[in-house]
Amino acid sequence: MYLKKLSLINFRNFLNEEAEFGNFINLFIGKNAQGKTNLLESIYCCSFGKSFRTKRDKDLVNYNSSYYSIRAWVESLEGSFEVKLTYDRNREAKEAYINGIKCKNLSQMIGKIKIVIFYPDHLFIVKGSPAARRKYLDGQMILGIPTYYHYFSRYQNILRNRNTLLKDVKNTDIWVWEEQLARYGAKIIIQRMKVVEILSRIVSEIYSCLTEGQWVLKMEYKASLKNASILMEEEEIKKAFLRELEKNRDRDRKLGFTTVGPHRDDISFFLNGKPIRDFGSQGQQRLAVLALKLAEAEFIKKNTGESPILLLDDVMSELDAEKRRLFFQMLSSSQAFITAADSGILLDKFLKNVYLWEIIDGTIKKISRIREDL
Ligand SMILES: Nc1ncnc2c1ncn2[C@@H]1O[C@H](COP(=O)(O)OP(=O)(O)OP(=O)(O)O)[C@@H](O)[C@H]1O
Ligand SMILES: [Mg+2]
Known part of the structure; x- marks a missing residue:
């Protein structure tokens, strides 16, 4: 294009x-x-x-x-x-x-x-908060996967409902929301994991090319749900998520919010095996963002056939x-x-x-x- x-x-x-x-x-x-x-x-x-x-x-x-x-x-x-x-x-x-x-x-x-844009402020993708990174990833997901926005907005609504019910100790209907939260949450987690894995492969190739094979950059999806893995079926993730929600219900009530789920997940970047956020130089971090942007472009091209x-x-x-x-x-x-x-x-x-x-x-x-x- x-x-x-x-x-x-x-x-x-x-x-x-x-x-x-x-x-x-x-x-x-x-x-x-x-x-x-x-x-x-x-x-x-x-x-x-x-x-x-x-x-x-x-x-x-x-x-x-x-x-x-x-x-x-x-x-x-x-x-x-x-x-x-x-x-x-x-x-x-x-x-x-x-x-x-x-x-x-x-x-x-x-x-x-x-369009794919690289703007100097995008360094936040490597150095910023998990919330900012999630927002970035969700933006990519919404553009790349047609069904994602639907699941994502359903999840956000259900999460709000559960968080409201957490404050109402007498209410016994919270499990209804947990069931739905686990259903949509599992879809989000599995789709995000797949996309991060594809992006990681592309970004790693690009970073290696830009550094003539000296450095290997990898991305990893960090799920707040323990043991969640890309090898699991969606149904398995759903069940594991539901178990965690039930297990954490009392703690969540005390804190007033849901402590596990894709809304608490993150992505990590590793350069030659070390977190780039803590160990990468300024130039390496900037190059990582640039490589990620080029990877985004490649991902769009793969999905749509159009550069x-x-x-x-x-x-x-x-x-x-x-x-x-x-x-x-x-x-x-x-x-x-x-x-x-x-x-x-x-x-x-x-x-x-x-x-x-x-x-x-x-x-x-x-x-x-x-x-x-x-
Ligand atoms: N609404 C506006 N109407 C008129 N001029 C504007 C408006 N908004 C910003 N500008 C002017 O645009 C200029 C900034 O443009 P821009 O950010 O594109 O600069 P740049 O060429 O990218 O510079 P740099 O190399 O510093 O990044 C400033 O002079 C600013 O005053
Ligand atoms: Mg400028």
């Missing part, structure tokens, strides 16, 4: 810009605060219907305007299509259009453009020259939008077949169509 053309009106510091992109690597050079991340953000909005930087759409509207409009023309295996997203600050109205036809619901446009578009913000500053070379080699089949504040990267000899752009104060300028060797 690739983005052929983008038109931005009053989006952040872009007043009225239009650009046609190359279907391989597009490298955007620009000093700080010129609009590089804003550009990636606009593409992201066309895929997810919201920004990755703010929850408030009004922040995305240019200071001197009352609305924004983003139009993206995309080529995919299913043919070409156009996505348009608009927001009117006065009416507080966000609208999406596919091929000019208004979507009844914003969810109709979400994920139509397949997603990569949005890689300020990724070059994370890598030394040798890793940059290996990284560019890896971006073989995807369209990528890469931003860099440091124009020193242009001296990299391996930088060939790249569309070069410059972002200056909210304008997108093409420097050269395809860069030839230096």
Whole structure:
């Protein structure tokens, strides 16, 4: 899949810009605060219907305007299509259009453009809280597995009900909720374990390539349910979960919440067998996140047959020259939008077949169509 053309009106510091992109690597050079991340953000909005930087759409509207409009023309295996997203600050109205036809619901446009984004803040996936990591994983699961969202939201509702009943000591119906919690919880655990295992295999290959075989990165699903394993059947996990819920009921009553279940699970990252969170250098941790993002892209490609578009913000500053070379080699089949504040990267000899752009104060300028060797 690739983005052929983008038109931005009053989006952040872009007043009225239009650009046609190359279907391989597009490298955007620009000093700080010129609009590089804003550009990636606009593409992201066309895929997810919201920004990755703010929850408030009004922040995305240019200071001197009352609305924004983003139009993206995309080529995919299913043919070409156009996505348009608009927001009117006065009416507080966000609208999406596919091929000019208004979507009844914003969810109709979400994920139509397949995107994987790397943003420096994503270091939280390795270093942040288990809750943040679970949120990240669930986001991936919802995008990759059509039934997941249903199970996930059922589970959340049932969990809320059990937690409420925990406070009502006289109530004897709590087992009804536990039965359901175990049923949906088992589905979530087994699906998450499978996805983490697939991602772990891909990420490990990518990390090895980027470090020329020196380092092995592995991901592991850490279930709060003791002895839960990918080798177990869903029914077995359900029974084990139900037993734990019954066993922990008194403790849970005292604490006022459910202490076991997928809502308490986590993912761990190991580099050459050691937790990267505690032992990895800053560079190794950043590289792990980048490898994970490339693995996500590969996972989407495997599931859908289509390579997603990569949005890689300020990724070059994370890598030394040798890793940059290996990284560019890896971006073989995807369209990528890469931003860099440091124009020193242009001296990299391996930088060939790249569309070069410059972002200056909210304008997108093409420097050269395809860069030839230096
Ligand atoms: N709603 C808005 N309207 C107009 N300008 C905005 C709006 N929101 C942010 N900006 C401006 O956009 C600029 C920041 O753009 P962006 O974050 O894309 O910078 P960048 O090129 O990625 O810089 P860096 O290299 O520092 O990351 C700032 O100058 C900011 O004032
Ligand atoms: Mg930026």
